[in-house]
Amino acid sequence: MATSSSDSAALLDIAEVSKSFGSVEVLRSVSLQVAKGEVVTVIGPSGSGKTTLLRCVNFLESYDSGSIRIDGKEVGFRDGGQRQRRSERDLASMRAETGMVFQSFNLFPHLTAAGNIMLGLTKVRGKSKSEARAIAEHWLGRVGLAHKADSLPAELSGGQQQRVGIARAVAMEPKILLLDEITSALDPELVGEVLAVVKSLAEDGMTMVMVTHEMAFARDASSRIVFMADGGVSAVGPPRDVLAAETTNERLRSFLARFRASHF
Amino acid sequence: MGYTLNFNLIWRHFDKLSGGLLLSLELAVISIAIGIVIGLVLAVWYVSAGRVVRGIIAAYVEFIRNVPLILLVYLVFYGLPTVVDIAYSAQTSFVATLALYSGAYLVEVFRSGLEAVPRGQIDAGKAIGLTPWQRLIHVRLPTMMRITLPALSNTFISLFKDTSVASVISVPELTYGAQWINFNTFRIVEVYLVVTAMYLVTGYVLLFALRLIERWYRTAR
Numbered sequence: 001m002a003t004s005s006s007d008s009a010a011l012l013d014i015a016e017v018s019k020s021f022g023s024v025e026v027l028r029s030v031s032l033q034v035a036k037g038e039v040v041t042v043i044g045p046s047g048s049g050k051t052t053l054l055r056c057v058n059f060l061e062s063y064d065s066g067s068i069r070i071d072g073k074e075v076g077f078r079d080g081g082q083r084q085r086r087s088e089r090d091l092a093s094m095r096a097e098t099g100m101v102f103q104s105f106n107l108f109p110h111l112t113a114a115g116n117i118m119l120g121l122t123k124v125r126g127k128s129k130s131e132a133r134a135i136a137e138h139w140l141g142r143v144g145l146a147h148k149a150d151s152l153p154a155e156l157s158g159g160q161q162q163r164v165g166i167a168r169a170v171a172m173e174p175k176i177l178l179l180d181e182i183t184s185a186l187d188p189e190l191v192g193e194v195l196a197v198v199k200s201l202a203e204d205g206m207t208m209v210m211v212t213h214e215m216a217f218a219r220d221a222s223s224r225i226v227f228m229a230d231g232g233v234s235a236v237g238p239p240r241d242v243l244a245a246e247t248t249n250e251r252l253r254s255f256l257a258r259f260r261a262s263h264f
Numbered sequence: 265m266g267y268t269l270n271f272n273l274i275w276r277h278f279d280k281l282s283g284g285l286l287l288s289l290e291l292a293v294i295s296i297a298i299g300i301v302i303g304l305v306l307a308v309w310y311v312s313a314g315r316v317v318r319g320i321i322a323a324y325v326e327f328i329r330n331v332p333l334i335l336l337v338y339l340v341f342y343g344l345p346t347v348v349d350i351a352y353s354a355q356t357s358f359v360a361t362l363a364l365y366s367g368a369y370l371v372e373v374f375r376s377g378l379e380a381v382p383r384g385q386i387d388a389g390k391a392i393g394l395t396p397w398q399r400l401i402h403v404r405l406p407t408m409m410r411i412t413l414p415a416l417s418n419t420f421i422s423l424f425k426d427t428s429v430a431s432v433i434s435v436p437e438l439t440y441g442a443q444w445i446n447f448n449t450f451r452i453v454e455v456y457l458v459v460t461a462m463y464l465v466t467g468y469v470l471l472f473a474l475r476l477i478e479r480w481y482r483t484a485r
Contacts, residue, residue: 060387088396096393106384110406110484119402120392152483172392 011036011207012176017056017066026052027063028231034176037205041218041239044228045255050211053228054178057209058098059091070097070175096124099169103181105161107153113140113164114149117171125172139167143197159190166197170206177201179210195221215259219243227252273449274458284441285462291359291437292424298363299423300416303370308400310371311378321371328368334429337361341433358430366423373419377412378404413481417474421467428463438462 010033019027026049034040042050055061057068059076062085068075075094078084086094107116114136121132140146143163153161162182169177179198183191195217202208202221212218218225218239225242227235229251235242247253274281310321328336341357344350352360381404389399431440442459446452 058391060390092390092393092395092398094393095390098391100388100391102384102388102391104384106382106388108385108388108403108406110410120394123398123402124393168388168392 010034011038011071012057012209013067013069013072014053014057015067015069017053017063017068019052019056019061019063026231027056029066030228030231030233031066032226032233032236034207034209036207038223039202039206039208039210039221040224040226041222042209042211042226042228043213043215043218043242043255044234048228049231050228051180054100054180054209054211057176057178058095058100059086060100070094092124096120096172097175098178099172099174099176100178101162101165101169101180101182103184105153105158105165105185107161107164107168109153112150112152113145113156113167116153116164117168120168120172135171136167139171140164142200143167144193157190158186159193162186162190162194163197166194166201170201176207176209179208179212181211181213183212183214213259215243227255229255267453269454269457270451271454271458273451274445274454277445277449280436280441280444281438281459281462284436284438285466287435288424288427288430288437288439289466291355291362291427291430291435292420294359295362295427296366296420296423298359299366299370299419302363302367303374306367306371307374307378310375325368325371328365333361333365333426334432336365337429337433340364354430354433354435358427358433358435362423362426362430365426366419369419370416373412373415374408377408377415380411381407410482413478417471417478420474421471424467424470425463 012032012034014030014032016029016031017027018025018029030049030053032040032053042053044050052061056063057070057075059068062076067077073079073094076086076091078086078090085091107113108119111119114133117136117139118129118132121127121135122129125132127135137146137149140149143166145160145163145167148156148160148164153164156164165182182198183194186194191214195214198208198210198217199221210218220239222239224236225239226233227242227249235247235249235252242252243256245253245256247256306321306324310318313321337358340361341354344357345352385403385407386399389403394402427437428439430437431443434440436444438459442455445455449455
């Protein structure tokens with residue numbers, strides 16, 4: 001048996017994942033397949049489980065049942081089906097295959113922009129300092145921050161920090177990039193520069209799963225949109241279908257209506 | 265009150281004070297160096313350990329923090345050699361005591377520093393595939409250091425002053441030097457005025473130097 005996935009072409013295969021925090025069920029049997037090169041956006045009201053789902057994909061959060069596979073390989077649990085958590089060492093090498101960008105940037109404050117990118121390259125990928133530096137400079141160039149390589153995070157604007165965060169994630173050449181509300185902590189005038197970087201990565205064919213409240217961006221950049229409500233997938237499809245005003249999905253319609261009221 | 269200050273006798277024996285000051289600094293530096301190792305190891309152990317180990321470490325910290333230093337000095341210098349078969353000089357005994365003493369305070373300093381490392385930074389370390397050990401070395405400890413450096417400086421300054429307790433077991437540090445001059449010249453006011461000034465100035469210079477180091481550490485790249 002090569003894989004239990006229903007869609008063997010899926011790079012990321014989330015199958016019937018459930019998770020509770022105490023008595024609160026945050027994920028209810030969520031299933032989602034993402035093919036290589038796809039950009040999937042997850043939208044939904046706060047508390048609907050979007051961020052938790054994303055954090056399960058690189059096992060920053062564990063889950064109670066179901067499975068999450070990348071390239072056919074279970075992320076958090078050992079092969080063989082008895083749901084035994086992987087060793088920390090195995091988890092680390094599994095996590096190196098996914099990149100993550102965080103809402104609050106989470107740059108390492110004691111390292112420069114280049115240093116932030118180089119840490120994983122040298123310690124996880126085993127690159128030499130000079131190789132890592134060259135890669136860091138390449139990616140800083142891609143996000144328009146070549147001149148900030150030696151700046152500390154505290155010396156950068158929010159938008160710049162987040163672009164370093166993206167460079168740090170993609171420099172590891174992950175199979176899949178997870179973006180967790182990456183513009184939510186930014187001043188409105190800084191959102192554009194970050195989204196432009198994401199857009200250019202999408203054009204390069206980077207596989208991405210992103211949680212966002214930027215509806216216009218979701219509409220323009222996604223291959224598919226997933227609408228989550230109450231811990232489950234409530235609607236999924238191409239942007240024009242999911243974001244259509246005449247949807248019959250009550251939850252989705254009220255979410256979009258509230259969204260339009262508050263954002264336009 | 266016809267007392268007139270006369271510092272001549274103090275200056276004549278000043279070598280007792282200058283030598284004492286150097287020894288005080290030496291005692292403080294060696295003690296804190298060992299104390300930092302004790303504090304770091306126990307703090308890292310504490311935050312990742314189960315209840316039993318936590319309990320033992322907490323007991324050590326509480327014991328040290330609730331017993332006066334002078335008593336600890338007596339216990340280690342006079343008490344311990346009568347129970348177990350070891351022999352050490354007063355100076356060695358004092359360094360051991362002060363290291364254990366500062367270690368207990370530094371466990372608390374480092375532990376709270378480790379716990380103050382933002383969750384997000386640890387997540388970021390996990391997300392790029394760092395192992396727990398790599399996260400400790402490259403993410404948690406550097407951030408902890410930034411958080412705890414001011415407290416570490418303060419601990420060192422207190423420790424420098426605490427070396428005066430060594431005089432009770434005749435370690436010839438600064439306070440002991442002052443006592444010696446006092447017994448031999450009876451110039452009690454003068455000698456303690458001079459010694460107070462020496463503690464004050466040294467403490468202030470140390471603090472200034474440590475603040476510079478903190479500033480350098482915050483902006484180092």
